[in-house]
Amino acid sequence: xxxxxxxxxxxxxxxxxxxxxxxxxxxxxxxxxxxxxxxxxxxxxxxxxxxxxxxxxxxxxxxxxxxxxxxxxxxxxxxxxxxxxxxxxxxxxxxxxxxxxxxxxxxxxxxxxxxxxxxxxxxxxxxxxxxxxxxxxxxxxxxxxxxxxxxxxxxxxxxxxxxxxxxxxxxxxxxxxxxxxxxxxxxxxxxxxxxxxxxxxxxxxxxxxxxxxxxxxxxxxxxxxxxxxxxxxxxxxxxxxxxxxxxxxxxxxxxxxxxxxxxxxxxxxxxxxxxxxxxxxxxxxxxxxxxxxxxxxxxxxxxxxxxxxxxxxxxxxxxxxxxxxxxxxxxxxxxxxxxxxxxxxxxxxxxxxxxxxxxxxxxxxxxxxxxxxxxxxxxxxxxxxxxxxxxxxxxxxxxxxxxxxxxxxxxxxxxxxxxxxxxxxxxxxxxxxxxxxxxxxxxxxxxxxxxxxxxxxxxxxxxxxxxxxxxxxxxxxxxxxxxxxxxxxxxxxxxxxxx
Amino acid sequence: xxxxxxxxxxxxxxxxxxxxxxxxxxxxxxxxxxxxxxxxxxxxxxxxxxxxxxxxxxxxxxxxxxxxxxxxxxxxxxxxxxxxxxxxxxxxxxxxxxxxxxxxxxxxxxxxxxxxxxxxxxxxxxxxxxxxxxxxxxxxxxxxxxxxxxxxxxxxxxxxxxxxxxxxxxxxxxxxxxxxxxxxxxxxxxxxxxxxxxxxxxxxxxxxxxxxxxxxxxxxxxxxxxxxxxxxxxxxxxxxxxxxxxxxxxxxxxxxxxxxxxxxxxxxxxxxxxxxxxxxxxxxxxxxxxxxxxxxxxxxxxxxxxxxxxxxxxxxxxxxxxx
Numbered sequence: 001x002x003x004x005x006x007x008x009x010x011x012x013x014x015x016x017x018x019x020x021x022x023x024x025x026x027x028x029x030x031x032x033x034x035x036x037x038x039x040x041x042x043x044x045x046x047x048x049x050x051x052x053x054x055x056x057x058x059x060x061x062x063x064x065x066x067x068x069x070x071x072x073x074x075x076x077x078x079x080x081x082x083x084x085x086x087x088x089x090x091x092x093x094x095x096x097x098x099x100x101x102x103x104x105x106x107x108x109x110x111x112x113x114x115x116x117x118x119x120x121x122x123x124x125x126x127x128x129x130x131x132x133x134x135x136x137x138x139x140x141x142x143x144x145x146x147x148x149x150x151x152x153x154x155x156x157x158x159x160x161x162x163x164x165x166x167x168x169x170x171x172x173x174x175x176x177x178x179x180x181x182x183x184x185x186x187x188x189x190x191x192x193x194x195x196x197x198x199x200x201x202x203x204x205x206x207x208x209x210x211x212x213x214x215x216x217x218x219x220x221x222x223x224x225x226x227x228x229x230x231x232x233x234x235x236x237x238x239x240x241x242x243x244x245x246x247x248x249x250x251x252x253x254x255x256x257x258x259x260x261x262x263x264x265x266x267x268x269x270x271x272x273x274x275x276x277x278x279x280x281x282x283x284x285x286x287x288x289x290x291x292x293x294x295x296x297x298x299x300x301x302x303x304x305x306x307x308x309x310x311x312x313x314x315x316x317x318x319x320x321x322x323x324x325x326x327x328x329x330x331x332x333x334x335x336x337x338x339x340x341x342x343x344x345x346x347x348x349x350x351x352x353x354x355x356x357x358x359x360x361x362x363x364x365x366x367x368x369x370x371x372x373x374x375x376x377x378x379x380x381x382x383x384x385x386x387x388x389x390x391x392x393x394x395x396x397x398x399x400x401x402x403x404x405x406x407x408x409x410x411x412x413x414x415x416x417x418x419x420x421x422x423x424x425x426x427x428x429x430x431x432x433x434x435x436x437x438x439x440x441x442x443x444x445x446x447x448x449x450x451x452x453x454x455x456x457x458x459x460x461x462x463x464x465x466x467x468x469x470x471x472x473x474x475x476x477x478x479x480x481x482x483x484x485x486x487x488x489x490x491x492x493x494x495x496x497x498x499x
Numbered sequence: 500x501x502x503x504x505x506x507x508x509x510x511x512x513x514x515x516x517x518x519x520x521x522x523x524x525x526x527x528x529x530x531x532x533x534x535x536x537x538x539x540x541x542x543x544x545x546x547x548x549x550x551x552x553x554x555x556x557x558x559x560x561x562x563x564x565x566x567x568x569x570x571x572x573x574x575x576x577x578x579x580x581x582x583x584x585x586x587x588x589x590x591x592x593x594x595x596x597x598x599x600x601x602x603x604x605x606x607x608x609x610x611x612x613x614x615x616x617x618x619x620x621x622x623x624x625x626x627x628x629x630x631x632x633x634x635x636x637x638x639x640x641x642x643x644x645x646x647x648x649x650x651x652x653x654x655x656x657x658x659x660x661x662x663x664x665x666x667x668x669x670x671x672x673x674x675x676x677x678x679x680x681x682x683x684x685x686x687x688x689x690x691x692x693x694x695x696x697x698x699x700x701x702x703x704x705x706x707x708x709x710x711x712x713x714x715x716x717x718x719x720x721x722x723x724x725x726x727x728x729x730x731x732x733x734x735x736x737x738x739x740x741x742x743x744x745x746x747x748x749x750x751x752x753x754x755x756x757x758x759x760x761x762x763x764x765x766x767x768x769x770x771x772x773x774x775x776x777x778x779x780x781x782x783x784x785x786x787x788x789x790x791x792x793x794x795x796x797x798x799x800x801x802x803x804x805x806x807x808x809x810x811x812x813x814x815x816x817x818x819x820x821x822x
Contacts, residue, residue: 347770
C-alpha cells in the first residue's frame with residue numbers, strides 16, 4: 001500500500017529567469033489520493049506539467065517505480081502510464097464517446113482502420129469498471145454534461161492502463177451532486193491501485209477523498225500532511241504563510257431604501273420563473289443553489305442579456321425596460337460575469353484597455369477617445385483595487401487570475417453603478433485575492449451600492465451576504481438570513497426534490 | 500508579495516517582443532538590402548515613386564481589410580466591388596458627363612452600400628463572413644459583367660487621371676499622397692477612435708464586448724461598410740491608371756489585401772491588428788514585386804516567392820508569439 005510509485009527528486013523549474021519551482025522532493029504512493037494545494041501561482045500547474053511531460057524540469061529527476069525517467073513530450077508520460085485530465089477537457093465534442101476514449105490507444109485496435117467492434121467492447125468494459133454503463137459509447141461527447149465528460153476522460157485513462165491519474169480542479173465547473181459521483185469514482189480508482197493526484201481549491205472535497213495533501217507556496221514545498229492532520233487552520237495557514245484571522249471580512253453597513261425590485265420575473269427558456277425580490281442600498285443579497293438552478297440566467301435577464309417572458313424590474317421605484325446591456329449600464333447596473341475569460345475580458349487588450357472597456361463608450365468626443373482621461377482612470381483603479389501588474393500597457397493575460405478578476409470588477413466602477421451583479425466572483429482565484437474581492441465589495445456597499453452575488457461557495461455566501469435566496473430548479477425556494485443560517489440549511493433547500 | 504513570472508521584464512522577453520513587433524519591418528529591410536545589392540536600379544528615387552504607385556490600391560484595400568480581419572471577419576468581395584464601382588465611374592463620367600466631385604462622392608457611397616450589404620448579411624442574417632462575401636463576390640462581379648457585356652468602359656476625364664494616377668505634387672505621385680492620407684485616417688480610426696476600440700474589442704472577445712454594452716452589430720456593420728468605401732477608393736487609383744472601368748479587373752485584389760494585412764502581423768483570428776503593420780505588409784509585397792521585375796524574373800516566379808514570404812512571416816509570428 002505504501003509503495004512509492006512516483007518520486008520527484010529536487011525538481012526545479014524557471015521561466016525567463018524567474019523560479020517557479022524550487023527543489024521539490026516528493027513521493028507518491030501507489031493507490032493513494034494525493035491532493036496538491038496552493039494559491040494560484042504557487043507552482044501547482046507547473047509541477048503537473050513537468051510530471052505529465054509538458055515541460056522538462058530545469059534540474060532534478062523523476063523516478064517512476066524506482067527507475068529514472070525523462071519525458072520529452074506528453075506522449076512519453078502517457079506511455080509510462082501517467083494520464084492528466086485538465087480543467088479544459090481535451091475531448092472532441094463531435095466524436096463519439098468510444099472514439100474519444102480510444103484516442104490515445106487507437107493503434108491497439110487496428111493499424112490503419114480501428115475495428116469498431118473491438119474498441120466498442122473495450123470501451124464498454126472500461127465504462128463498466130467505472131460503473132457508468134448508462135453512458136452510451138455511441139453518443140457524441142458534445143451531448144454529455146461536463147460531469148459525464150470528466151468520466152469519459154477517466155475512462156480514457158483506464159483504457160490506457162494508467163498508473164497515475166492527475167486531475168486539475170475536476171469539480172470546479174460541475175454541480176455538487178456530480179462532484180460526489182466523481183469523488184466515488186476517484187475512490188474506486190484508488191481501490192484499483194491507481195494513484196490520483198488531485199488539485200482543487202475546495203478544501204472540503206480534499207478532506208473527503210485525499211489520503212495525503214501537499215501544500216506548495218511560491219514554488220516551494222511547504223509540507224505534506226497525512227489525512228489525520230487535515231484541518232482548515234493548518235492547511236490555509238500553510239497555503240498563505242500566515243494565519244488568516246478572518247478570511248471573509250464582512251463590513252457592517254446600514255441598509256437604505258429599495259433600489260431594485262424584481263417582480264415575477266420569468267424566462268422559461270432561461271429556466272427560471274416567478275422570481276420576486278427587493279434589494280436595498282448597501283445590501284449584499286446572496287443567491288445560492290446548485291449549478292443549473294437558473295441563477296446566472298436570472299442575472300443575465302436583469303442585465304438585459306436575455307429577454308424575460310413575464311414580470312418586470314423596478315429601479316429606484318420606476319419601471320425599467322432593459323433590452324440590452326447598454327441600457328442596463330445607463331440605468332446604473334453592472335455585471336461581473338462568472339467566466340472572466342469568456343465574457344469579462346478581452347485577451348489582446350492591455351490592462352488599461354480592459355479597465356476602460358465600459359468607460360470608453362462614454363469618454364469620447366465625437367468618436368475620438370479621450371486617451372489621457374482613460375489613462376488616469378486606469379491608473380486610479382489599479383491603485384484603488386491593488387491590481388498587481390508591472391504596467392498598465394501589459395497584456396491582461398499575463399496577470400494572475402485574481403488580478404484579472406480585479407480588472408473585471410474595475411471596469412464597471414467609474415460608471416457609479418447603483419447595483420452590481422456578481423456571478424461567482426471568486427471562482428478559480430486564490431484565497432488572498434478572494435479576501436481582496438470581499439474587501440472591495442465591502443467598500444462598495446459602504447458607498448450605498450447594492451450587490452447581488454451568485455455563489456456556489458457556501459462559506460463565502462454565508463459570511464459576505466446579508467440575506468440569501470436559495471434557488472432550486474428555476475424558483476426561489478426560501479429566503480434565509482445569513483447570520484442565522486448554516487451551510488447545511490442552504491444545501492438542504494438547494495437539493496430537495498420538487499414535489 | 501507574489502510575483503508571477505510574466506510580471507517581470509527581462510532582456511530576453513523584451514528582445515522577443517521587439518522581434519514580434521518589428522518582424523515585418525525587418526523582413527522589409529532585408530528585402531530592400533537584398534534588392535539593392537542585386538539591382539543597381541532599385542535604390543533610385545524614381546523607382547521608389549514607382550513602388551509607391553504600384554502598391555497604392557492594395558495598401559488602401561488592406562487598410563480597410565485590417566478592420567475587417569481585426570473583427571475576426573474577412574471580405575472576399577472587394578475585388579468585385581472595385582471592378583463594379585470602376586465601371587460606374589466610367590458610366591457616370593463618359594456617358595452622363597456628371598461633375599467629377601459628384602462622381603467621386605457617389606462612387607464612394609456606392610462602395611459603402613455594397614460593403615453594407617456584406618455587413619447586413621454577416622450581422623443580421625448571421626452568414627459567415629467568408630460565405631457572405633464569397634456570395635457577393637460572385638454577385639457584384641456578375642452585375643459588372645452583365646452591365647458591360649464584359650467590355651471595358653472608357654473614362655474620358657484627364658482631370659480624373661491626374662488626380663488618381665498621373666499627378667505629381669512636390670515630386671510625390673498622387674496615388675502615394677492619397678495612400679498616405681488614408682494611412683493617417685485609418686491609423687487614427689483604429690487606434691484613437693471609439694470605432695477602432697470597439698472593432699478590436701469585438702474581435703478580441705465579442706461576448707465581453709456585449710456585456711460591456713458595446714454595440715457589436717453596429718461595429719461590424721460599419722466595418723464592412725467602411726471596407727466597401729475603401730475598395731471603391733482603391734478602384735479610383737486602378738481605373739485612373741487604366742483610364743477605363745474594367746469588369747474583369749481585381750480578381751486577386753481581395754487576397755492580395757489579406758496577404759498584406761497578414762504580413763503586417765494582424766491576427767487572422769481577430770482582435771489584434773495595426774495599420775502601421777499593414778502598410779509595411781503592403782510595402783513588402785510591393786518591393787518583392789518591383790525587385791523581382793527589376794531582376795527580370797517572370798510573374799510566375801514572383802508568385803512563388805510571394806507565397807514563400809507569407810509562409811515565412813506567419814512562421815516567424817507563430818514561433819515568436821509562442822510562450
